[in-house]
Amino acid sequence: xxxxxxxxxxxxxxxxxxxxxxxxxxxxxxxxxxxxxxxxxxxxxxxxxxxxxxxxxxxxxxxxxxxxxxxxxxxxxxxxxxxxxxxxxxxxxxxxxxxxxxxxxxxxxxxxxxxxxxxxxxxxxxxxxxxxxxxxxxxxxxxxxxxxxxxxxxxxxxxxxxxxxxxxxxxxxxxxxxxxxxxxxxxxxxxxxxxxxxxxxxxxxxxxxxxxxxxxxxxxxxxxxxxxxxxxxxxxxxxxxxxxxxxxxxxxxxxxxxxxxxxxxxxxxxxxxxxxxxxxxxxxxxxxxxxxxxxxxxxxxxxxxxxxxxxxxxxxxxxxxxxxx
Amino acid sequence: xxxxxxxxxxxxxxxxxxxxxxxxxxxxxxxxxxxxxxxxxxxxxxxxxxxxxxxxxxxxxxxxxxxxxxxxxxxxxxxxxxxxxxxxxxxxxxxxxxxxxxxxxxxxxxxxxxxxxxxxxxxxxxxxxxxxxxxxxxxxxxxxxxxxxxxxxxxxxxxxxxxxxxxxxxxxxxxxxxxxxxxxxxxxxxxxxxxxxxxxxxxxxxxxxxxxxxxxxxxxxxxxxxxxxxxxxxxxxxxxxxxxxxxxxxxxxxxxxxxx
Numbered sequence: 001x002x003x004x005x006x007x008x009x010x011x012x013x014x015x016x017x018x019x020x021x022x023x024x025x026x027x028x029x030x031x032x033x034x035x036x037x038x039x040x041x042x043x044x045x046x047x048x049x050x051x052x053x054x055x056x057x058x059x060x061x062x063x064x065x066x067x068x069x070x071x072x073x074x075x076x077x078x079x080x081x082x083x084x085x086x087x088x089x090x091x092x093x094x095x096x097x098x099x100x101x102x103x104x105x106x107x108x109x110x111x112x113x114x115x116x117x118x119x120x121x122x123x124x125x126x127x128x129x130x131x132x133x134x135x136x137x138x139x140x141x142x143x144x145x146x147x148x149x150x151x152x153x154x155x156x157x158x159x160x161x162x163x164x165x166x167x168x169x170x171x172x173x174x175x176x177x178x179x180x181x182x183x184x185x186x187x188x189x190x191x192x193x194x195x196x197x198x199x200x201x202x203x204x205x206x207x208x209x210x211x212x213x214x215x216x217x218x219x220x221x222x223x224x225x226x227x228x229x230x231x232x233x234x235x236x237x238x239x240x241x242x243x244x245x246x247x248x249x250x251x252x253x254x255x256x257x258x259x260x261x262x263x264x265x266x267x268x269x270x271x272x273x274x275x276x277x278x279x280x281x282x283x284x285x286x287x288x289x290x291x292x293x294x295x296x297x298x299x300x301x302x303x304x305x306x307x308x309x310x311x312x313x314x315x316x317x318x319x320x321x322x323x324x325x
Numbered sequence: 326x327x328x329x330x331x332x333x334x335x336x337x338x339x340x341x342x343x344x345x346x347x348x349x350x351x352x353x354x355x356x357x358x359x360x361x362x363x364x365x366x367x368x369x370x371x372x373x374x375x376x377x378x379x380x381x382x383x384x385x386x387x388x389x390x391x392x393x394x395x396x397x398x399x400x401x402x403x404x405x406x407x408x409x410x411x412x413x414x415x416x417x418x419x420x421x422x423x424x425x426x427x428x429x430x431x432x433x434x435x436x437x438x439x440x441x442x443x444x445x446x447x448x449x450x451x452x453x454x455x456x457x458x459x460x461x462x463x464x465x466x467x468x469x470x471x472x473x474x475x476x477x478x479x480x481x482x483x484x485x486x487x488x489x490x491x492x493x494x495x496x497x498x499x500x501x502x503x504x505x506x507x508x509x510x511x512x513x514x515x516x517x518x519x520x521x522x523x524x525x526x527x528x529x530x531x532x533x534x535x536x537x538x539x540x541x542x543x544x545x546x547x548x549x550x551x552x553x554x555x556x557x558x559x560x561x562x563x564x565x566x567x568x569x570x571x572x573x574x575x576x577x578x579x580x581x582x583x584x585x
Contacts, residue, residue, distance in 0.1 A: 004441050083419040214420050218382050224406030224434035269420040
């Protein structure tokens, strides 16, 4: 029996996990700082390493949290929309489109703003392409949408490979890092955090209707869900969330697929709890992964996307194997 | 709500076509409180299609469907769900969920946007599960249910929704004989005690005769006949409907039709 009390309890626990991930992100790095000093700095005291904490680590932790939350929320929404636990922003080609845009911008030598702009346009373009093609004669089935997304993603992958093969040598490293997901180049995290909050605010009022959507569109319609309107809303919101995440951190795989899945295995499929829980869990996980990415081989930095996949794959397989069915 | 006079559901000159085949044309039916209508016809005659048009899940090609006097286009989805319930022919569960949670989805149209299910809602769901013999399975995952159990859960969900009009697409699918009669008795009681209107797609003319007042015969070529069971369910008509000769036999005052 779903209840508000249980939801608050679970969310409070996850929020603590989120805070812990922040503590780790601020204290750990090529220079380890004691937690009391981190706390003192956050509270406004002048400490010797204030610049590292406030100007380097805090924005990066916030950006990581925002991107993780964005990807996890987008994945959770798309899995319900398509009634398919395999759906995520990457499978649907949205990040592929962003990748094409970003590669093009890097190749022609645009700066940070240009890369972000083109990545956003690419994500939006791929989304419109998938949506437009899958829409077809008006009958817009989940299978058709998933298939269109997979094909568009494959096409984008080919275009990216083509650009990598003709790009000049000195630009290759930047392009590869972008493709593998990287939080070291992000600008202000405020936009991503704002969009994350807005996305959650738009999705939450429809949470119970999404529960019904997960049971099939006719069943949902018969039980009082305006299916057409909800589909458009969810697709638009999920696409926007993905576009923002990919724009600010490059292509980070697995969060959108694995986090909603893990949360679902742990607490069930009630979207009223699953959506905010995925945001918290995705944010915490990416913040932790990024902390690891910049510490395991410090002072060198790994692309965080590689780490999310390295952590995500075994955890996912373990949970899947442990659960009957 | 509407005036007392409006039928629970009515069609005006309704025409439905699917894939170039005419299901019905100029169909005028109306179901009022306590009335029970069966839809009979061959496979592919369009019974389910017509029922989903009646349920507002797809549009008819001509004419109107009026739910409590209003067109679906003029009704919010939630309001429509408080006026009619629809039993799907197939149930697919993409995600895990308990039997109780599934039954509770029937309360959706009765809850506000930010409401959570209350203990009163849970009581309604538990009563419905009990009526369908599923009390023991309340905590089970729907994905582990057998076909018949899943069908009974769908019926329980519909009872939890408690609409004034039930649109049932093959309510007996996957059910054993005992559960078939139990399910039909449940809906008969809803019609008799709560004044519910019932429209159901059936495959067995004898059960239509026993559990319904009127029957709609869909011949599969666009022709239809509508009338009282006693008048419509005859050997000649059913032989034409199913394309196979049938013999009427009587037992304990009930009529059955067996393939000759």
